[in-house]
Amino acid sequence: MRGFAESPIEKPKTVAEQVANVLREAIASGTLKAGTALRQDELAEEFGFSRMPIRDALRQLEAEGIVSIHPTKGAHVTRMDGAEIGEIYAVRELLECEALRLSIPAISDGKLDEAEQALDQIDAERNVGRWGALNRTFHLLLYHACGNQRLLGLIEAHHNAADRYVRILLSSLDYRTRSQSEHRDLLAACRQRDGRKAVNVLRQHLREGSATLVNAIEDGGMSRRP
Amino acid sequence: MRGFAESPIEKPKTVAEQVANVLREAIASGTLKAGTALRQDELAEEFGFSRMPIRDALRQLEAEGIVSIHPTKGAHVTRMDGAEIGEIYAVRELLECEALRLSIPAISDGKLDEAEQALDQIDAERNVGRWGALNRTFHLLLYHACGNQRLLGLIEAHHNAADRYVRILLSSLDYRTRSQSEHRDLLAACRQRDGRKAVNVLRQHLREGSATLVNAIEDGGMSRRP
DNA sequence: ATTGGGATATAAGTATCCTCGTGTACGAGT
């Protein structure tokens, strides 16, 4: 879009950022389960860095709501119950519906094509771990033209926060089929530039996701104490 | 509610938190102006602590959007232009209207009385610095019963982010008069439990605030480079 | 059984040192 020298030159990556990325993915993928203690010296040794950048990473993840830090008790992977998931989805509904509403009049056909490709990739993808990312990509592409960076940032943050739970949803073939069908409907409404319909489909999509997830967590025992 | 010894026993306060609070207030009050470099060793010496808790504090403020951290360039007080203020207000409108809508059916008369007291205090208060806090208190009291902690958290964060700019607004007698009149209308609608009206008043209130502020910043030169 | 220490583990905080990217200022070459 903007560059001639393309992307590779960006701002330097700090160790803290890299550590945060690894931890974020580990938490999202379920490698680090809810409630796990994240001890700084342990992580420091494991990653081969000092405590300083590890603390920075943990702070960052705390801001994202993925990790909870209590003074003297340290950092733990945030444990979420059904109520919290419900809250996140309520906020997502609010934010994403608004972003979609704003985006639709401005969205380019190119972006819609990209979104469609993301859907096709989801259908084709066999690696469970990739579905979460593709799902997010699809949604964010639709909101991209909303013109409010802060709104987009919040949406992304809430995707991150719920990611590891969403992946539980996506691992069910049944849910994935239903979800994909809703995605196609949503995309169709976007292509027609029918904002009202698109928003309604999205709202329904998120509410179903929320209900399914809250159920799974409540009686699946995801939130049991160890 | 829960205690016998009241509040003082809560979780221990870390140095980082205290530093963050002081810095947040200094930025909100305008003591630290937009663009100011926040050098860690300087702050460390000034506060009489080491760099570690100062870094933690800066990270936290970064998460709140008050401070921007660039690797190798360090931390600076976030500089906002009219567009960013507009974005914040757009998000506030979205979040706060929803919170109010959810809150109204559940809000207690006691909270409404408290909110009214906050308004009276604003009228009585002579200290400019207190208006911001009272203004926030009033708004948050109305949303308190919305039942979504995360939503409340986001609202508070956005108050923080825009605080130092809102204070510019509030320092104008003209705006304050108008704002208070809108606040009274809003409260009245809440007392009648008229959700639609209350939300409309709030929306209008925020839009006026946004427009006034964006104007003030665009031609007031608040966002000039140093 | 209850209380009241220790002992241990871990987070928080301190102090110092090193490396490296960035900006600036000065001097050489044209």
Added chain:
DNA sequence: ACTCGTACACGAGGATACTTATATCCCAAT
């Protein structure tokens, strides 16, 4: 006079080693 390159200073990121404070758990004395 203008550009370019180098030298140098500064500050952030990071490493390392040490101290302090706060839990928690276990055991011993009452």
